[in-house]
Amino acid sequence: MNRDGRFFARLVVPKDLRAAVGKSELRAPLGPDRRTAMKLLPGAVAQLQHQIAQAERKAAPAKTTSAPARYPLAPAQIALSHYQQRIAFDDELRNDVRHSYGFVDEALVQRLRDAMAGRLTDAELGALIGARVERFRAAGNLTAEPGSDEWRQIARALCVAEYEALSRVAERDEGDFTGKPEHPLLVNAKLPEAEPDPVSLSKLWDDYIKARTTAGFMKDSGKRMRPVVASLRKFLGHNDARNVTKKNLLDWRDQLLDELSAKTVSDIYLSAVRSLFLWAHDNERLPENPAATVKQAKPKKQRAREAGYTDAEAVNILKASRSYQPKSDPGGRVRETPESINAKRWVPILCAFTGARVSEITQLRKEDVRKEGDRWIIRITPDAGTMKAGHYRDVPLHRQIVEEGFIRFVEQSDAGPMFHNGKDSAKFAAKAVRMTNQVGTWLQECGLVPAGMQPNYAWRHRFKTQARDLGADIRIVDGIQGHAGRTASDGYGDVSITAKSRVIDSLPDYDLTP
Template identity: 50%
Template sequence: MAGRVRNLLNRDGRYFARLVIPKELRPYMEGKTELRTALGPDYRTALKALPGAVATLQHKIALGERRAVQAGERSITTGRYPLSPPQIAIRDYQAQLTFDEDIRANHHQYASFDVGYEEGRPFRDGYSGKLSDDQLELLVGDRIERYRTLGNHAAPKGSAEWRQIARALCVSSYEALARRGERNEGDFTGSPSHPVLTITQPAEDEREPVSLKGLLADYLNERAADGKGREARKRWSPVFANLSKFIGHDDARRLTKQNVLEWKDANLKVLASKTVSDVYLTSVRTVLKWAVNNDRLETNVAENVRIKVSKKQRSREQGFTTDEAVAILKLARDYQPKHSDNPRTREAPQTTAAKRWSPILCAHTGARIAEITQLRKQDFRYEKNIPVVRIAPDAGSVKAGNYRDVPLHQQLVDLGFMEFVDDAPDGPLFYPASKKKVGSLPARTVAGRVSEWLQAQKVIPEGVSPSHGWRHRFKTVGREVGIADRTLDAIQGHAGRTAGDAYGDVTIAAKASAIGQMPRYEY
C-alpha cells in the first residue's frame, strides 16, 4: 500500500498542502493551529504543486516567528550556524532530491510528470543575474527565509550576500529539476554540473543534537499528562536504548533510513518478526512522527520501514474447549502449594491465591490475566446486591485505557471468592503491597508465574494461550447463548466495531443479565 505523502491532506476528494503551526507561534498567527493551501481535486496536479505550496507555507510560519521575536517571546540567534551561499545550495539540493525520492517511492504517478524547459527557465535567469531582488524573492525568498530561521545566515534583503544566496538557491533548484527529469526516464546516476554544487565542500551539520531518548521521554511525558503511555514507557525504553547502542550515538538528527533498515535486520535475527514490527519499529516510527509534528525534526526516517508479518496458521480453535476449561478450573480450585519449612522457598500466600483464583476469574469475566492479577480489595463492591469488580488503569494496566465494571458470576460467589476478598487486607490481592509506585510490573510477574505453573501441569493445549484462551472462550460461549457482541465487548474491554457503538452505555444491570446467561462449569 502506498505511504502517506508528508504535508499532503485529502479532505473529501480535495487536496491541500498542510503545515502545523508550532504552539508558541500560534498567538502571532491569529491563533491558527495549522496552515493550508488548496491544491484542487486532481491528485496529479496536487502532487506536482505540493513542494511550492509547502515552501510558501513555511515562509508564512517564518514570518510568524519573526513577529514572535519582535515581541520578545521567541529567541532565535540568526547566523548561529553560518553557512556560505554554496553550502546552503548544497543542503537545499540534497533536501529537494530527498523529497523527490520520498514521493517517488510511494506514488508511481509522480514519475509521469514532465519536466519542461519553461519550468527551469526562471531559475536559469536567477543564477545568471538577470532577476531583480523582488523577482528573486518571489522565486526563492521562502527558502532564503527558511535558512535564515535555521541560523545559517543573517543577510538582509538586497545585500550582496542575500543575492549570492538567492542565486545559489536558483542553482540548486535548476539542478534538482534536471535530476527529476532524468529520474523520470529511469536514470538515477545523474549528478550536478554547476560549480556552485561541485566545487564547494558540504558543511558539517553543526546543529545541536536531538536526543533519541529525550524525544521518547518528551513523547511519553505528553502522553502521561493525558493519563496514558504507562505501558509504552516500560516497553519502549529498552527499544530506544537498543537503537542508540546499535547506531553508536543518540542523535536523532543523524539517524538515517539506512540505520533503521540495518537495525531492523539485525533484530530480526534474534527476535520474532511480530515483535520487531509491533514493538521496535512501531515505537520508533511513532516517536519520530511526533517529533516531526512538534517541529523537533524535519523528517521521519522510519516512516516507510515496515515488516509484513504473516498470520500464524491455526490447527484448532483459539479458546479452550469445555473439557479443557473444566480441567484447568478443577486444578485451580484444588490447588495447594508444596509444604516448605524454609521461608525462602515457601510460596507467598498471594501467589497461592493467584494460582487458585485468577484462572477462575478469567473464565467468568473474560478479562486479561494481568488485569486480574493487579486487582485490589477496593476494586470490588456491591451494587444493588450485585457483586461487581472495577477493572481500572489506576490498579496497573488496562489495554484500552478506560475502566470497566464487570458483575461477578454466581458460581464465583458460590466458590467463596467474595469471602476471600472480604478477608484479604487492603491493597493488592495477588502480590504483596509496596509503598513504591511500581506500576503493572508485579501484576505481570504474578501473571507469568500462573502461566508457567499451568503449562508445567500439562493442562494447556498446544496452540492456545494460557490467558487469552479464556478471552476467546468467553466470547464464543457468550455468542452461543445469544448475548449481543456489544455487551460482550463492554464486559471484556474490547473496542466497539462502529461509531454507533460509542453511543449510550451498557449498564451494570445489562452486564449482570448477560453474565447470568453464561453457563456454570460442572467440576
C-alpha cells in the same frame, strides 16, 4: 594607521604564526599623504598577507596535501564568501568618520583582470591573492596544493570576487549602494546552509514519553519500550536523531532479525520507533520521518485449533485451580507466597466468567469488590495497576464464583491487592504482570495448556465464543471485556450493570465435581 603624520598598512599576525614570522604584526609605509596612502593600501595589505601565507606554509608544509578539509567549499563558494566579507568590511569602514572616501588602485584592478584571464604565473597569483587562499585553507575550506590546477582555479575565483568587490566600492563612493555581483561565478554560487543543531535521540524519547503519559497513555512511563531506543542508539553509534536515515533503520532491523522473531521486531521495535519519529515530525522536532515506511513482514499466524479453551480444557483447569495445594519442603514449610496460592485458586474462575485480561484480575484489590443491592460486582480500574483501554469498568460476578466462596475470601483479605504483595501503588502494574506470568507458567507445567496456545488470552477468546453462542449483544460483551467499540455509534450510551448481568447470568455453570 597614522603615526606622527605618516600612514602605514598594518596587519596583525595570527598567534600560531608569530613564532615563524618573528613579529606580532606587520607594517608597510604608505607615506605622509592620506590620499596616496589610501591608494597604496590594498597593494600593501596584499603583500603583508602574502608574507603571512608563506609563514603558514613553512609552519605546516605537509598540511596542504595530507589533512582533509574540515569544511570544504567549492571555488565559487569560496569566492562568494570572500566577496561578502569584503562588502561587509567596506560597510565597517564607512561607519568610521575617518574614512571619507577611498581610492581604487588601478594597477591592482589590472592585475586582477589579468589573473581572471589566466595570464599570471603561479608566483604572480600567489603574490596577488595567495594570502587570501591561505586564509580559507586555515578555515578548513580547501586542501589544494599551491601551483595545482585546483589551486589556480580557487585563486582566480578569488580574483573575481576581489574585482567585483572593488567595483561595488567604486559605485558606493558615487552614492550607489544598489550594486550586485555581475560575474556568473558569483551570481550562481550558493553558500552551504548552516548545519542544524543536533537533536538528542535520548531527549527526544524522554519528551515523547512525557507527552504520551500526559495524554493518559504509557502508564509504565515507557519502561517496556526503553530497550528499543537503547538498542537503536547502540547500533547507530551516535545520539543525533537528525542523522538517522531510513537506511540506518533498515540495517538495524536486519540486525535485530538475527536474534529476535519477525513478530517481535515488527510489533515492538519498529512500531515503537515509528511512533517516536512520527511524533517528532508532527511536533516539528525533526524535518522528516525516516521511519515512516520501515516495516517488517511477519508470518501470518495459522491456527490448528480454536483460540479459546474447549469445554473439557476449561473444566480441567478450573478443577486444578479449585483443588490447588502448594508444595512443601521436607520440613513441612511452604515456600510459596499466600498471594501466589490465592491467585492460582481464584484467577482462573474469575477469568472464565468475566473474559478479563489475566493481569486485570491479578491486580484486583479488596476495595475493588462491592455489592449493589443483591449483586456482587468487581471494578477493574487503572487505580489498581494498568489497563489497556485506560478507563475503569464494572463487571458483575457470576453466581458460581460467589458459591465457590470468593466473597468469603475477599472479606478475610487485608485491604489492598489480593493477588500480589505490592505496597507501592506505582509498582502494582509490574507486580500484577509478574503474578500473571506465574499463573500461566503453572498451568503449562501442569500440562493443562495445549501447545501453541496462550494460557492467559484463551479465556478471553472462550468468553467471546460463549457469548456469541448465546446470541448476546456484542456491544455488551465488549463492555464486559473492555474491548473498544467498532463504530462511532458504539461510543454513545453506557453499557449498564443490568445489561452486563443478563449476559453473565446466561453463562452456564461448570461441573467441577471431583
